[in-house]
Amino acid sequence: MHERSSVGELADRLRQDLNRYSPGGKLPSSRVLVERFRVSPVTVSRALAQLAAEGLVVTRPGAGAFRAAARSVAAAAGDTSWQEVALSADGAADVVPRTVDASGVLTTLAAPPPGVIEFNGGYLHPSLQPERAMAAALSRAGRRPGAWGRPPIEGLPELREWFARGIGGAMTAADVLISAGGQTALTTALRALAPPGAPVLVESPTYPGMLAIARAAGLRPVPVPVDADGVKPPLLADAFRATGARVLVCQPLFQNPTGAVLAPARRPEVLRIARDAGAFIIEDDFVRRLVHEDAGPLPRPLAADDPDGVVVHVGSLTKATSPSFRVSALAAHGPVLERLRAIQVVDTFFVPRPLQEAALELVGSPAWPRHLRAISTELKTRRDAMTTALRLELPAFALPHIPSGGYHLWLRLPDGTGGTAQAFGSGGEQSLTAAALRAGVAITPGRPYFSAEPPAAHIRLSFAAVAGTGEIAEGVRRLRAAWEELV
Template identity: 30%
Template structure:
């Protein structure tokens, strides 16, 4: 068990513990993902009050050194384990031979020239300077119209007034939670939740409570029990291509989840960033007055186009629309201009079609390379979930084989959460690189040997 020496440190004991944690992380004796001793155990070893250790862990979490999660304990974050997925990498540990399949990003079309064409058109129209100025009111209204148009293709027919543009889905999710949840309020999520949600909840000091899942996502009976046990009034779900498992809710399951939410007066926040990659409608369409949809173009059109949306014909959305400086204002005018143009002229739809075709091809590659791990039916997913008994150990074995993936502990909300690996198929530079990565993974999971 890790037990630091507090000699020569701050005379304030809880700060001395925080200093020791920071030094141990810097020295490598505490590594990202490592579990710290319980409050009681560390207090016993240091001969301190439990409240002192609790205060130290709380301060360490505020400094983004550790993460304390309900039912799981306290884990080392280094800077931020979730943010590390998006960090600059030159191969894991400086190894250029490592194929990075750890981050969920859309596949890149090497022949696309859409951004260059859009910027040239903006320049030709003499609008470059305007794109670098503050938002004109016309652009924000145009963004609402474009957002409503984009959502109509998902089968969600809303007015522009029902749509709030944001600087990406992460900002939209944080705004929705801030609007719906008082500090400390419990939030129900899938047993395996995407890192952005865990990061937002930590930032907003909202405890997450995991709800059991199966092959179609969150279980209605488990959701019903969780509402009764926690008194939660908000749940966050990813019904379409859930991250990390790739599960998709069928119509019957969606209706059951909606019925539970309606019975308990539960607000549903739906993250639909992957929804456009399927033909399945959003779940919130079944709860028009109690649903809030969050989405963006980042997983379907372009990762760096920070154009997100909060949508729904509900009071929280209208309240957020009034908070323009906290929602729409951070959206860069240039990004808003490009996003609107692409939705209006069909570029976004064309890029989405290319993305769907590319993901289908890569999903088929994975199905051939890893039979038994990839369902033969269902919509192709940009990420693949491999249920394995020891997720962290399997991830280390994958890295040793030259493929970087993500273990289940990054997503787990409860101790009972399933173990496994997430493999981001779309992260490979191309199908040839993906084929090589899948061949290496075969040796780790025992396929084809």
């Protein structure tokens, strides 16, 4: 059994047993609990820590764990209805909205109920994360001289240099800022480059978290369609002319959700179009380290081919490690870097130094290339397992592009015919999402990936957040049952 579930189960058992002890009564020792429940000492320690956090037990070093005193009766809830007026007063005049829609982000962050297969996850399953390597890196980092002091505002020079080498071209450590994860870096970049009320060009479809950032900043996302070769240059040029936008946000490599890679012939065109428009490109290079085993040589980041400072590059370690390993880089040439730096300092001060030191330890260790090779092999295996299962169980679902990197597939649902017309018109994706959840599998509807009306109904399925290929096969079978329920 996985360690996390063992901790939860033991905490439940101990919680049930607390009534056997009077307040202040001592619980059995850790050694007794290890033998009684046949779990590890770490599991016992974590379960007791969980109960202590809930205020149910008190732990005393060297003495043991004791049942906490009875809690006092909570005070009666106050009247918070006045907040409805305060939060909405003059809201119509706000350039930057105070109400933020986080639903598109929460879809991939919220853990599904127990027993539900997670096809909606946005991160590697714990079995794929380099937990031992990260733990060792964090331990070594904590012992580095000055590791707990204040870091340079821009980030540790060695870590900035590592990211700069990964970008290539003329990028140097002086062009890089260390940020707290890709979402934070994207937020900083959009705030720096576009004033509230301005249009910002986005790929269609695109990452819902980026759309949420733009709207929360008071920006107007304008869609530019993509195909299997990435954003379409003629439509991009038209969008710049029609809107006067000064920013394009794109994912040239393994785009989310389509998995597309910007074609070699389009790369210089996209750069030229943006430069002619006097606009910046925010390059979200979020899954470069999740390449599949059968992929050919990867194209360089757009920033590597941009000496003129058109591209603001965002790269991150999070997707290839853990959702809690929030270390990323913002890279840019020219005066814009100072604006990025100023906004980041005001918003977050700096990324905690121990985490930066741990990142350096991790990427400099022999475990890092081994981890990347292992997930490259495993992601291809999982991708192939999911595509095979979908073709067998749900052949009506169109899979126009099979990516050679990333962690998900983008499927177009059948056009409405007969009894399915209503199901897969407006709200049809939500109907399938709800039916799938009832069947025991969590999926992501396609609508949140579009900034305007979508051309068809889609779903996104992740193959990285599940335990393995067996769970993928079972999840697709459950999805077929949900589909049959609707048709």
